[in-house]
Amino acid sequence: MYMFLNITAVLLVHITISSLTANAFRNSADECCQAGRLQAEHNKTCTMLTHALPGDSHTNATNYCPYLSHICCLSSLRHYFCEEGLNTALRLLPCNETKLQNKDTYKICCRCCELGVQAGRHFEDCEPVPVLDEKCGEQFTNCCKKSKSLNCHAGFEMGDQGRCRDINECLLSPCPDTMKCENTPGSYQCIEGCESGYVWSLKQGECRDIDECALNKHNCTYGQRCENMPGSYRCIRERNCGTGYQVDPNTQTCMDIDECDQGIDECRQVIAIFWPGYICKNVPGTYRCLPQNCTTGEKFNAFFGRCERVQCQPGFNSSSFGKCIDINECAQKPSPCKPGERCDNTVGSYRCVQTFSCASGLEMKDLKCLDIDECSIGNHTCPAPATCKNTYGSFYCECPAGFVFKYGVCVDDDECSRSNTICPTNSFCRNTPGSYACDCTAGYKMIAERAFCDDIDECQISPDTCEQKCVNVQGSYYCLCKEGYRLNNDKRTCRDLDECSMIKSLCQYHCVNTQGSYKCICPTGFSLERGRQCQDIDECTLGTHSCRSQDACVNILGGYRCYHVTCPDGYEKAGNTRCQLSTRWCQEHINDKDLRCTIRKPVKHVYSFISLPAKMRTPIEIFRIRNSQLQSNQHAEFDLRLITAVDPYTKLSETSLENFQLKAYPPHNSHLLVVKELSAFQEIELQIEMKIYTNNALNSVSIMKILIYVSQYDLHP
Structure with a gap:
């Protein structure tokens, strides 16, 4: 709380005018006028005073004293500024521009005398100019006559237009090397040199700290508070940086919080309950949970949250994307075929073809290699239930649906091992003799035969799944609590949060916890503002106090006080908070050695x-x-x-x-x-x-x- 006091301020009040006897007015005129003169001398300004005529006991009598004091004050003030204007012109100095704009008396006296000085120094006639009024003409003549003997005072030199100007003595370096020179009107002063952030005090005789904060000589930005320090200052941040950032204690700037490095992410905690195998990646202001990177020949299994080796059939290799691709054996060095044979790549294998003779399964006829139909002539090795199928130069054994030919016999075809897309998303393949079945993973149910797996809404199945809020997600669900509650370890029920004990200074005075929330309480004499702050009730402004009219009502935090000002002997009460020395009392005790003013x-x-x-x-x-x-x-x-x-x-x-x-x-x-x-x-x-x-x-x-x-x-x- 700051209180500012203008020592020269005088209370201005309305004055009621009524009749007063002529004798009382005449007898008190000198005293009232003297009060006005003192005000002009001390304050250099005039306002209506509240002095009553001394000895006036008639409440209906007219109070002439304030008017008379004001008139005498204005007259004295006019004389003061006029003398100041004359002295300025007689010192051959230019009239003060600030006072020229605000003080009419200074302005006309300075200009009239300045005109006379200029006329006298140019050997003009000093007789009054007819167009000037009597007072200005008199000042013109007096200054004109004095101008012949006028010279610049010490520390000044004659400049343009016959006017004196200040000499900058500091240009001659008159001060010792350890001191700094400062030019002053008509002179100079040597000031002790101080370190950065300090200034020399003539009164204290030492270097004093510069308050950069008070002088607004700092570079603190918006949201920062300037705090003065010996020889310097510092900027303290007052506003929060926001979620995901923290204040740098040295620079007071916002820096990103690495949640992954500090281990405050939830990638291995909450998310891991449903999506294991995720790793944390920091980004400005937050973080992201990403699946872990797999090596070549592996593929990330989102359901189990791990990298799994891709199993490919002979003749195939796994790619960096986890898919099986055919191996081109013919591109290998050296070639898998014998010299004189051509290598033909096949899916999962290759074939060597003789260049100049018929290969196996072909017979030469008329210089042409013709196919031998091993199936029709019974020259094959396909056991039942496999059937022979002829091909150019060979044959193959074809098994019934659901079986494949391996190791010379028909064996069950494991469709689940051939492709990971044979079953719909969110399901896994289960092999059966001659066929396969698709089963949905936990949290899903099959819609139509092998069509797709639809999510099971656990929140709709049972209203008691969660105590307060249930959120269904693909393949599972999770529970949430209302504001003011926190989820228990069973991940289903909720408990009330005691905000008062969790958050320091949540309320400005006293915090009371309630179910799901809290409330702030203020002491007597305060009102609750914005839910947490206690605003003092100003009983004095609202008029809810019980102070008497002659007392000063003082508002304090949480109440008020009635203070009665009792003036010492010789003082008169001016309002409820001021005692003024009585001019009349001083006059009465002028001869009293102990009591006189x-x-x-x-x-x-x-x-x-x-x-x-x-x-x-x-x-x-x-x-x-x-x-x-x-x-x-x-x-x-x-x-x-x-x-x-x-x-x-x-x-x-x-x-x-x-x-x-x-x-x-x-x-x-x-x-x-x-x-x-x-x-x-x-x-x-x-x-x-x-x-x-x-x-x-x-x-x-x-x-x-x-x-x-x-x-x-x-x-x-």
Whole structure:
């Protein structure tokens, strides 16, 4: 929580006007006017004040004092800016462009005098110009007469158009080698050199760390938080990288998680229940389960999840794709045929043919080789039940359907061993004498004779297959649980997940587990937001408090406090949180040595209230003091004191001034930080005394009362 305080701000209120006696108005005019002059001198701005006429006890009387104070303030302010404009022109410097745009009094006085200086330096007549008004003409004449003796001040030289310009002394390298030169208007200053990430502090006399985070001099990207470090900074990632990625602790970038290498994949776990033999392959953000690679002569069996050797008949070899292909024996070296014979490749074998004589099974007739029909002449060796079938140059024995001729006899043909496509998908072949049968694998049933195997929907067969959700898959099924539940080891029943114990800081305050879910609970004085966060109820803004109108309602985490500001003697209450030094009281005690108003008497007491959580990261800034209206010749000094620190119930506290640090930002500002963790549930009062110096002389003193309420509740981020 941050609280910003503008020290120069003055409360603007509506003023009701009624009658007041002439004597009261006349007697208080000087005092009211003096208040306006002081405001112009200190703040360099004018607003309507809330001062009433001293001694005014008539509630219906007209209050002229704010108007008179405002008029005197404007008059003093006009005189101040006019004098500043005249001094600028008489120093032969150009009028300040910023003030030319915003300050009319500065503008006209600077321009009128500048016109007179230019006229005098060019030996023109110094008589007033008729078109100028009386005031401007008077300033023109005075500046014209003084222009003859005007010269540039030390540190300046004459430039274009008869105006002085600053001399950059740093070009002459006036500083020692160990120090850095910095040019200033009319002079220069030597600054101690510091390492990268540090800057020299003239007030502290040492190199101070540069807060790159506060100055926005960092390269942290979206989703990263900048954290300042001595001489540098670091970027801390706050947003998640997403599923399958993790944050690199060194670069704070997202890097892929290798689920396969870390063994957190399910290729050998859940999937292996139905599809064994799969291996894990990592891809960016996730992984894939792929079947294992088989060697040449093997083929992957998806059902059993393994590589199996392909069995081929003689004359065939297995290919890299697991298929049996014919061997071309005739291409072998040396040739399997004898010299003088031609090799003819056949399916599963080969044949040698004599080139110049008839081969076996042929007979020469008229210089032609004619076929011998071994079947018709009974010159064959086919035993029953095989029948002889003649071929050119030979014969073969043909067996009945379902049998093949082997080893000189008819034997049963194992159709299952010849091809793996003889049966439909999701089935296996079972050989029978003279034929074969196709049986479906587990989880499938045969539709029509050897047509196809259809999946069995186990989820439809029995409603008690799974306790909550059943998902049918090809050849099997698996059970799922509803959100908030997890599957038990029996892979069928579900158990409730205790989200509260599983996920740390699931709720910002307190988590209560429910069947299949959970709910978050907030303490009294908080409302539940977005299901898990506890939002403090601001009773002061909503008007649900019981504070009196003269009290300040202070909202704290989980409640509120009614604080009544009691002003010290000599101060008047301005609103519910401010005490202003009474001008009238000062006048009455002007001759009292102990009570009179000196420059060291605080001009005001300002009360500020801060509510903090029970635990928070330290160091953390909780309060800022900014003096934006102070001039370049003014600076502020601050002093921090611990007034009280107490637990409302035990009346004890371990808090000391070491828990806090007041960090000054010269010349005008200061920040209050908590550097050590505060104990829960306590009320702390701090006092900051601020002294304003003009030209190193004390100008005014102000007191800020900081009341801190530390909550008793420890809310998670």
